[in-house]
Amino acid sequence: MPSRRELANAIRALSMDAVQKANSGHPGAPMGMADIAEVLWNDFFRHNPLNPKWEDRDRFVMSNGHGSMLVYSLLHLSGYELPMEEIRNFRQLHSMTPGHPEYGYAPGVETTTGPLGQGLANAVGMALAEKVLAARFNQPGFDIVDHFTYVFMGDGCLMEGISHEACSLAGTMGLGKLIAFYDDNGISIDGEVDGWFTDDTPRRFEAYGWHVVRDVDGHDAEAVRAAIEQARAESDKPSIICCKTVIGFGSPNKKGTAGVHGAALGEDEVAAARQELGWEHPPFEVPDAIRGGWDARARGQEVEDSWRALFENYRQEHPALAAEFQRRMNAELPGDWEAVAGELLTAMDRDGEKMATRKASGKSLDSLAQALPELIGGSADLSGSNNTQFKDARTVTAADPDGNYIYYGVREFAMSAMVSGLALHGGFIPYAGTFLTFSDYARNAVRMAALMKVGSIFVYTHDSIGLGEDGPTHQSVEHLASLRIIPDMTVWRPCDTVETAVAWQDAIERRNGPTCLALSRQGLPFQARDGETIGNIRRGAYVLSDSDGKPDVILIGTGSEVALCTEAAKGLREEGLKVRVVSMPSSCVFKRQDAAYRKSVLPPDVAARVAVEAGVSDGWQRWTGDAGAVVGLDQFGESAPAEDVFKHFGFTVTRVMDTARDVLKNLDS
16 A cells, blocks of 8 residues: 555655646645645545535635646545546646636636635535535434535735635634645745734634644654544634645755746656655556545445435435435526516516615515525625615524625625625525725636636625715726626616516526626616516617607616616607617626627617716626717716715716717718
8 A cells, every 4th residue: 555655745746747848837835745645634524425426425626726737736636536647738728727726717716716815715615505504404314514614825815815804704714614724834935924024823723713723844744634624623723734845845956945836847847856755656646546545436425325315314304404405416497497587677666766776676585585595785984875684694604604694894805705705605506795996806706706607696786986974985987897807707887676576576586697787876767668668678779669661869878877878868859859768787798698689779770879877888898889978087086975976977868868969960961
């Protein structure tokens, strides 16, 4: 039987060989953390390589994602469908082994990591998901939700501010099934971190309320094993195991230096490392005995089979709970979902209320949450302003985790990454809110949600200069445009209660990418529609009102500015013009429609178009064309009552009418 060190050296060899072949990558972290990974995966990690999506598997996240070859080596060696050819193709086009772990490429990769600290925050979300699901579904004698979330992280992850946000909340939530391994090697890309990172990390985490295991030799397998056992025994607190390691362990001339952090070792140093480690095998060759020591397929299937037997008994004793658990973990909506969504839409249309769309969002949630027990919400200390806390919501706490609402505190970045962690874990439809302008704090987590195509929902209220007196620091100007350009992102900016309900329905049903809901602070008038028109809202843009015959001019609006367009249209029609009003609550969705539908809404032979939105004008030219115009705001706002700010910046019926006339005049000249 191979020794532990020989098993760990398989990781080191594959990592340095793959990086060397690609002439690109980060061999230092995989080589330094190989001994820790070997103990964790061979002695503790519950997973089944034959079924990477087994519901009660442990989750593993490498937050220091530049060390991706550690993950790929573990997956390959333990028996996942990640063949050696993919290890050879590390960092190559269309391989399953990109430079950083990417969700959806290789089986067993639980989340996309790379931007440091975000994997840690994702892991906090996953651990929170486990705790809440366990509280909801576990019954005496039936712990069907009982798994750990393990996360590797380095100095860089802990320097990032998101680590403070996420770990502080993890301690408060008492996430006892979260175990983090701190790779304390003292090196980052710029060199020895003593010059810029001197935190007392153990005391920092003790202050968060974590269980801290100090001064573990990360190259002593028995010390690592004892530390993991100690961490697993602490059920009321998350644990951090502080491991002293040597970056690039095994590289005789570069270990312990920045030179091994982010570049291939070089052929001579790879050869020297082989000699240092006693690894006599050619590149990308792993002896059968060592493969046998790693192969987790048989024991993984045995562990899953044992769980499935437990679950079958659970089904016999608690059939309703078992069915609900499977529905949620399969991401299936309830059988009455369409009826529930339809009833909400009918009620919003029937009531026809003037209402801020943030309040319409809250009203939607009151209805939808009753039908969707998997809906779990939250806010970054703005629950009352965001209207994210629905009727009868139950707060998730450390002592009582059987809830569906999370107080995230002022932690926009970690909140957004945790929402993705909740979504990735499964069993939830997560959403969280803040002001639209504070999406800046969270932007990279929002981007990562889009990159992974997970169904995170971000509720952004106070969406424009309509915020008023709080002034330009809080008034969103550029944010809508910046969110819309993120690939695979869907942004909705509804104009009234009905569009808000439709936006929520679309966000809940869309599981292949995140959604941003941009909602108003101020009350917005209800827009009357017929049944066919309501059905077209889901297509992102539609004809809200029209004149008979071919329109002379088309007014396009979103959110609060749709009301300006409808009023301007009335005035222009009184002058004898034929005017079409198009509401475009989601240009993202409208872009995905077929050409025939887009042309039916915006006929190519009508060049006179005016788009109106209280935000930057960039992006609207796609819909107005060169001959059209945009009534936008290409500067920061001002502090004053909302009506005064709108008037000051020209968001008035008069200006919209004047702009339409100017467009028509220019076309005639």
